Amino acid sequence: MTKLKESPLFWPASLKGGVMSVLDETQVPKNLHYIKIKTLKGAVNVIHNMKTRAFGQFLVVLYTFLMELEKVKVSKKTDFRSQEKVLNKIKKIAHDLNKSRPTFPFSEVTGIIVRWAVMAIDSGLDIKTFVKKNTEGYLESIRAKRLGRVQHIAEVIQDGDCILTHCNVSGELAMAANICLKEKKDIHVFATETRPYFQGAKLTCWELSEMGVKVTLVADNAVGSLMSDGLVNKVIVGSDRSCANGDFANKIGTYQIAVVAEHFGVPMYVLTQPSDKIRSGRDIPIEIRKADELLKFEGKKVFRGKVDGFYPGFDVVPYALITKTIPIGVNENE
Amino acid sequence: MTKLKESPLFWPASLKGGVMSVLDETQVPKNLHYIKIKTLKGAVNVIHNMKTRAFGQFLVVLYTFLMELEKVKVSKKTDFRSQEKVLNKIKKIAHDLNKSRPTFPFSEVTGIIVRWAVMAIDSGLDIKTFVKKNTEGYLESIRAKRLGRVQHIAEVIQDGDCILTHCNVSGELAMAANICLKEKKDIHVFATETRPYFQGAKLTCWELSEMGVKVTLVADNAVGSLMSDGLVNKVIVGSDRSCANGDFANKIGTYQIAVVAEHFGVPMYVLTQPSDKIRSGRDIPIEIRKADELLKFEGKKVFRGKVDGFYPGFDVVPYALITKTIPIGVNENE
Numbered sequence: 271m272t273k274l275k276e277s278p279l280f281w282p283a284s285l286k287g288g289v290m291s292v293l294d295e296t297q298v299p300k301n302l303h304y305i306k307i308k309t310l311k312g313a314v315n316v317i318h319n320m321k322t323r324a325f326g327q328f329l330v331v332l333y334t335f336l337m338e339l340e341k342v343k344v345s346k347k348t349d350f351r352s353q354e355k356v357l358n359k360i361k362k363i364a365h366d367l368n369k370s371r372p373t374f375p376f377s378e379v380t381g382i383i384v385r386w387a388v389m390a391i392d393s394g395l396d397i398k399t400f401v402k403k404n405t406e407g408y409l410e411s412i413r414a415k416r417l418g419r420v421q422h423i424a425e426v427i428q429d430g431d432c433i434l435t436h437c438n439v440s441g442e443l444a445m446a447a448n449i450c451l452k453e454k455k456d457i458h459v460f461a462t463e464t465r466p467y468f469q470g471a472k473l474t475c476w477e478l479s480e481m482g483v484k485v486t487l488v489a490d491n492a493v494g495s496l497m498s499d500g501l502v503n504k505v506i507v508g509s510d511r512s513c514a515n516g517d518f519a520n521k522i523g524t525y526q527i528a529v530v531a532e533h534f535g536v537p538m539y540v541l542t543q544p545s546d547k548i549r550s551g552r553d554i555p556i557e558i559r560k561a562d563e564l565l566k567f568e569g570k571k572v573f574r575g576k577v578d579g580f581y582p583g584f585d586v587v588p589y590a591l592i593t594k595t596i597p598i599g600v601n602e603n604e
Numbered sequence: 605m606t607k608l609k610e611s612p613l614f615w616p617a618s619l620k621g622g623v624m625s626v627l628d629e630t631q632v633p634k635n636l637h638y639i640k641i642k643t644l645k646g647a648v649n650v651i652h653n654m655k656t657r658a659f660g661q662f663l664v665v666l667y668t669f670l671m672e673l674e675k676v677k678v679s680k681k682t683d684f685r686s687q688e689k690v691l692n693k694i695k696k697i698a699h700d701l702n703k704s705r706p707t708f709p710f711s712e713v714t715g716i717i718v719r720w721a722v723m724a725i726d727s728g729l730d731i732k733t734f735v736k737k738n739t740e741g742y743l744e745s746i747r748a749k750r751l752g753r754v755q756h757i758a759e760v761i762q763d764g765d766c767i768l769t770h771c772n773v774s775g776e777l778a779m780a781a782n783i784c785l786k787e788k789k790d791i792h793v794f795a796t797e798t799r800p801y802f803q804g805a806k807l808t809c810w811e812l813s814e815m816g817v818k819v820t821l822v823a824d825n826a827v828g829s830l831m832s833d834g835l836v837n838k839v840i841v842g843s844d845r846s847c848a849n850g851d852f853a854n855k856i857g858t859y860q861i862a863v864v865a866e867h868f869g870v871p872m873y874v875l876t877q878p879s880d881k882i883r884s885g886r887d888i889p890i891e892i893r894k895a896d897e898l899l900k901f902e903g904k905k906v907f908r909g910k911v912d913g914f915y916p917g918f919d920v921v922p923y924a925l926i927t928k929t930i931p932i933g934v935n936e937n938e
Contacts, residue, residue, distance in 0.1 A: 299907065460914070463898075465799060465823040468906065475911040487913045489799040489898060490824045491857030495890075495919040498859060523825030525832060529867045530860045556829075564797075564823060567901060572802070573633065577809040579821045580794070585829040 274417065275448050277477045278302060280441030281413070282322060283329040288340045290333045292322045295469075299476035310338055310366055317370040320467065324508065325416075325440035329409075331367050331376055335383050336405055338363050339398050353390075356397045360387045373519055373557045373584050375511050378547050382408070415599040416442065419541065422596055423506065424449035426539055431457045432502045434493065434531075437464045437521035438473040439508035439541055448481040459485045460502055462493065464521060466564045466581065493527055497534040505531050505538040512542040512597075516589030517551030522582055528591035537593035544597045551586035559583045608751065609782050611811045612636060614775030615747070616656060617663040622674045624667045626656045629803075633810035644672055644700055651704040654801065658842065659750075659774035663743075665701050665710055669717050670739055672697050673732050687724075690731045694721045707853055707891040707918045709845050712881050716742070749933040750776065753875065756930055757840065758783035760873055765791045766836045768827065768865075771798045771855035772807040773842035773875055782815040793819045794836055796827065798855060800898045800915065827861055831868040839865050839872040846876040846931075850923030851885030856916055862925035871927035878931045885920035893917045 282293035290313070291304040305321060307313050313334040317327045342359050344352035364380035383401060390400035423446035427433065435443055443459075450457050459478055464470035471487050478485040488496065496502050505527060509518035518540060531538045548554060561579030565571060616627035624647070625638040639655060641647050647668040651661045676693050678686035698714035717735060724734035757780035761767065769777055777793075784791050793812055798804035805821050812819040822830065830836050839861060843852035852874060865872045882888060895913030899905060 463799060465797065465825055471907050471911070475907065479910045485911065487895075487898060487907075487911050489856065489915065491799055491855075491860070492914070492916060492919075494858075494860030494863060495856055495916050498919065521825075522823060522829055524828075526825070526828030526860055526864045529828060530863050533863045533867070561821075564821060573805050573809065573821075576813045577805065577819065577821050580826070581823065582826060582829050585826075585832065 274420065274445060275481060277441030277444045277481065279438065279473060279477055280325075280416070280445060281329070282326040282440070283333055285333040285336055288337055290330065290337055292316055292326060292330055294321050295323060295326065295473060296321055296467075298472055307334075308337075310334060310363055313337075314366050314370045317367070323469070324438065324510065327371070327374065327376075328379060328412075331379055332383075332405055332409055334367060335360065335363055335380075336402060339402055342398065344398070353397050356401075357384075357387050357391060360384055360397075360401065371557055372555045373510060375543075375545060375547065378545060412598075419596060419598050420445045421449070423539075423541070424453070426506070426594075426596065427455060427457055427504070429455040429457070431455070431504050432460065433457065434460045434462070434496065434502040434505045434527070434536075435474060436462045436470060436490075436505075436507050436524055436527055438469045438477075439506075441477060442508075442541060443474070443506055444477040444481045444483065447478060447483040451482055457483065459483055460488050460492075460496060461485055462488055462490045462523065462527075464523065465490055466567075469521070490523055493530050497530055497536055502536060505536055506541070507538070508541045509543065510584060511548070511554055512544050512595075513548045513550050513554065514544075514546045515550045516592065516595065517554075517586055518542055518589075518592075519551065519554045519556070519584045519586045522585050525585040525587050528587045532591050538591065540587075540592050540595050542595045542597045544595075551588060554584075554586050556586070557583040608754065608779060609815060611775030611778045611815065613772065613807060613811055614659075614750070614779060615663070616660040616774070617667055619667045619670055622671055624664065624671055626650055626660060626664055628655050629657060629660065629807060630655055630801075632806055641668075642671075644668060644697055647671075648700050648704045651701070657803070658772065658844065661705070661708065661710075662713060662746075665713055666717075666739055666743055668701060669694065669697055669714075670736060673736055676732065678732070687731050690735075691718075691721050691725060694718055694731075694735065705891055706889045707844060709877075709879060709881065712879060746932075753930060753932050754779045755783070757873075757875070758787070760840070760928075760930065761789060761791055761838070763789040763791075765789070765838050766794065767791065768794045768796070768830065768836040768839045768861070768870075769808060770796045770804060770824075770839075770841050770858055770861055772803045772811075773840075775811060776842075776875060777808070777840055778811040778815045778817065781812060781817040785816055791817065793817055794822050794826075794830060795819055796822055796824045796857065796861075798857065799824055800901075803855070824857055828864050831864055831870055836870060839870055840875070841872070842875045843877065844918060845882070845888055846878050846929075847882045847884050847888065848878075848880045849884045850926065850929065851888075851920055852876055852923075852926075853885065853888045853890070853918045853920045856919050859919040859921050862921045866925050872925065874921075874926050874929050876929045876931045878929075885922060888918075888920050890920070891917040 290307040390397040564579040624641040724731040898913040
């Protein structure tokens, strides 16, 4: 395997000495600033205000448990009351994190932690130690699986490909593209701006160009034009949530890209996190964010008058429109 | 017919005492500022820099002839040399205007004026007077036809309609919507932002809300989401150029709206200016504008790094995707 160059968006958080550091993605690429988080409330805010997103918020969710568990003082390790105290603390963390952004399957991750806690109590194990070890192991396995998927994406990308991507897939596409460059594949990426947050412009363009990949920014409006002119031959996007039937939620705009890609016969690849927890796309709650995020740009109101705005943060793409999924944790040879 | 309230975008230019005034659409809705134009060069600049667009630039093209003709001093009305001088002047105006924006069919309009000039010479008429009278008559007929189309659009819009529109159709939709309100039709318009110039947000939202119409701004990304959720039941867009076979060019993003509308079975209505001058969409030259217009916002560079941009100003929609055209100058009862 070619040596992997890592994007700062691939693992945008860390935990040291009970303090979490999270890359403030709203400041990228102007500044590579890491926000320090010491409390559960701080973690919820950083997710809700979209300072971190996609994989970053999963890291924040998991690190929050590790960080908060460190703070819990218990009188005696195997004491029932102490164990109950830790369990309640874990449930409180899970509850607060779950409601920070409705579309995300935080409950699937926080549910795992709660189950570990219950399992520890049932087995008479020290709950803090058990949950901590398991969470650390879980994080390591996710890291290995994501690195495996990066390799898988690199294999999907062929010499001469012109790839359209939308929003940002947390370093995986950039790292895969970097592998392709080392393998002498000639590739070009078109990144959509991804209004209103400009994740495509601010994050994707930046990390791809840092990785030495030829990248061109286009308006979200340009997808039909690019495809009708034959300028892209592949679409690769991520997913914020996947369903048992293969439907997936991703940044608003993904649905129309999928429809247009199907119309022009351009294959669409989706990085998924398969899950049986949610049956179909119809069951995914869609977060409706504040109209102000659409009406303002960098804090300043762009348009005068009595304009109202509607900003669903995500849309749900039916499985039928997807050419191939690249799921996490599945070996490409399986 | 209900009394018509006129949008400032419906007829955004005027000519008085040899000086043209053009609404600076880049300042709308912050300011209703009119730029004064005294020269051919000024007219070309105002079009090239998109201070005016769509119907505004047609007005500028026609008024430029009237304005420049006023300046031409001729020694004797029917003198051959004088007539030749005026003809050359007209050809020069036509040439300069034609190249100001490649996608627009200015040559179709300027060609008419040149033909009038040649016709005047052949008939021994005073060229200045003949061209001036004809141009004024032509403008009056366009005005009448556009007012007729406003009425036609109002008839297409039904009580309860939720209409998606893109970019801006120079007052016609807003005026039609205003008629609908007077007829007690309950309607709602979703306007796309229309990146990178935000014409939807700045112009369409503004003129619709000024007309008392319920309007909601959405990201260009939200079209698939709106349609999959059944929130729009009709699309109405304009066209910057129409072909003999029914294909049409319009603001970038229109093609993908048409594809998505077809996918969801939402009917798409297009305001056209039918023409036999260009055979099919393939023959329409597409203006590629500067990447900076995408990379900068209100003059300020938004994203650091070595990001390149690609900004085709228009896309060409095949006739097959259109449900119904609403051409200018065609009576709805025909």
